[in-house]
Amino acid sequence: MFLMWPFPGNFAVNYDVCLMTRIQKMSLDYHFKVEQESGSSMHAFFGFNGTAGVWRVSAISEAGGWKDRTTVEDMDLAVRASLKGWQFLYVGDIRVKSELPSTLKAYRHQQHRWTCGATNLFRKMAPDIVRSKGVSVWMKFHLLYSFFFVRRVIAPILTFLFYCIVIPLSVMVPEVSIPVWGMFYIPTAITIMNAIRNPWSIHMVPIWILFENVMSMHRMRAALTGLLETMYVDEWVVTQKLGDHVREKLEVPLLTPVKPTECVERIYVPEVLVAFYLLVCASYDFVLGAGRYYLYIFLQAFAFLLLGFGFVGTAGPCSCP
Template sequence: MIQLIPLLKELVELECQEWASKKIDIKYEVRNNRKGYKAGALKKGMEHVYAQQCEFVAIFDADFQPESDFLLKTIPFLVHNPKIALVQTRWKFVNYDACLMTRIQKMSLDYHFKVEQESGSFMHAFFGFNGTAGVWRVSAINESGGWKDRTTVEDMDLAVRACLKEWEFLYVGDIRVKSELPSTFKAYRHQQHRWTCGAANLFRKMGWEIVTNKGVSIWKKWHLLYSFLFVRRVIAPILTFLFYCVVIPLSAMVPEVHIPVWGLVYIPTAITIMNAIRNPGSLHLMPFWILFENVMSMHRMRAALTGLLETAHVNDWVVTEKVGDLVKDDFDVPLLEPLKPTECVERIYIPELLLALYLLICASYDYVLGSQTYFMYIYLQALAFIVLGFGFVGTKTPCS
C-alpha cells in the first residue's frame, strides 16, 4: 500500500487538473513535511488565500467517498442557522463484511452514531466531531483558536473549544458517506490507541480550562469535563479492563471476594441490548463482540493511561492503514480476505498471550477448586485473547 501512495497522489493531481481545465475552481495542495500530522495539514490548508475566502469547509479522510450532492444537503443547515458550527454526517462502511472484525467494528460504530451522536444532537448537548465527513463554519474554527496539534485528537480538541464558545453542533444521520474500516488487527490497534490516548490527553490539557471558563453554564462544564471526557474517555477504558479481565478472574481464586450479580450483569447487559437493538441482523455476533471488546479494553486502558500520564508515546501518530481493493483487478490479489489459522501472520502479540495464560489459570482453579461459576466465561475470554494474541483476526497481511 505504501508503494501505491506516490501513484495515488499523481492520479489525484491529474484529476484536479482535468476539473480545472473545465473552469472549475479547484486546487491541489501537498505539504513537504508531516509536522503536526493531520492538525498541521488542516492548519496549513486553511492558510491559503482561497481557503480564507470560504465561509464553510468540508473535511474528508482519504478513504471517504461523499456523494455528489453532499454539500447541497449539508450547507443549508449552516446557512439557515448561524449558531451551528458543525454539521456531522454518518459513516457508511463499504467493507463491513470483509471479516468478523469489521462486522464487530460496524456494530460499535453504529452504537456510537445512533446512541451518542444522535442523542447528543437531539438533546442540544455536546458531541464530538468525528474528524471526517463533516462541514465546519470557518468563522467558528477561527473563533475557537483553529486547529491544534497538541493531541492526536485534533477533531475533538476543536469541538470542545467551539463548545466553550457557545457554538452548536448538528448530527444528520440521514446523510451517509462511504468509508472503509481497518481490516487488519495491527491497523485497528493503532487507530484505537490514537483515539483513546488523545482523548485522555485532551482531558489532562483542557480540564482546568473547562473549569475556569466563564462563558458556559455549570451544566455544560459538568457534561464536558465529567461525562464526555473523564468518565467515557478515561474511567471507562480503565475500569472495563480491570473489572472484567482482572478482578472477576481473580475473584474466582479468592472466595472472600464477592461480586454482586448486578455488578456483573447490569451495565454489560444494558450496553449489549442497545447494540442488539441497533443491529438486529447481527444479534448472533454479540458474544464475539463482547469477547473482542474485552481484549481491546487492554489496549484502550494502556492508551488512556499513556494520555493521562503523558508518557513518551503520548503523541505517537500512526496512520490507520486501509487495504481496500485498489490492486485487485490488475493483480488478482484478494486483499479483503479473512485470515485463516493455517496462514502466516504478521506478528505475535505477547501481552495478549500473557493475559490469556493468567485467565486460563484463574478459570482452571475455579473449575477444579473454586466455588464460583465464572470459569465458563473466563475460559471464553482466554480463548479470545489467544486468538488475537496469535494474530488470527482480521484480513491477511504480508509477513515481515
C-alpha cells in the first residue's frame, strides 16, 4: 500500500525578497530534494509535513488519527502510519505556492516548534517503535537512530556546542588540538549535497552554513526542551506571515498580511552575547594564540551580530504592552 502526497519543489514564491528567505529556501530544498526524494526512491521512511500533502483516509484511520500530543502532529501521524505498514511517495514535479516567515522572530518560533516537537515525539514514540511488530528491525533502527536520534537530537546540540563553543574556546587552551578534518568534514559534506541538487545556489552555501550555526543555538534549546519535557514543551506560537507572497486576484486572499505596528523588535540579546564571546575568542587567537581558527570565528561572530541586531529578515510587529 502506498500513501501518496505531492510536495513543492519551490517552496518560496518570492524568495528574492530578503536574504533570510533565500537561506530558508536552501534548507527546504535540502529537506525535500535530498532527504525526502532519497527516502522515497529507497522505499524508506521520511517525515510527512503539512504543505501540499495528500493522505489516504484509510491510512489516517488505521494509524489512529491526528493527535495533538506534540507540536509536530504531521510527523506524529507519519511515524504511526509507517509502523502500520504504510509507505510514502515523494512527487517532486508538482509546484504549489506558499510563504515563508519574513521576520527572524517568526522563524525562531517556527524552528523551536519543529525541533522541540520532534524530540518530544522521539521520547513518546521510542517505546512504541521498539515494540512494533509490523516493521523490520532495519526500519526500527532507521527511525530510532537516523531519523530521530541523529537528525533531531544530536545534530542541533552538536552543531552549536562544537562549532560555536568548543572550537572558539580551544584557541585559549594550547593543549587542545582539534584536527582540521574535524572542523570541515561535516560542512563539506553538507555543501556537496546542496551543490548537487542546487548548483545555482552554490555561492550562498557559506552564508547558509553560518546562518544555520546561529540557528543551532535555538534548535539546541528546543531539542533539550522536547527531550526533557520542560514547561515550554507544548508552546505553540503561530508563525506570522507578512504577506510578502505574490497574490492572485481572489475575492478572499489566502494569506492576510499582519498589520505593522510602531513597536519593532530588532535586537536579540542571546545572539549578541554569543557574538561578543566569539569576538573575544577570535581576537585572542589572532593576537596571542596560534592563529589557526580566528578567520572562521570572526565570520561566525559577524553572523551572530547580523542576526542579533536584526539585519537579516524584514522588520515586523512585536508584542507590545
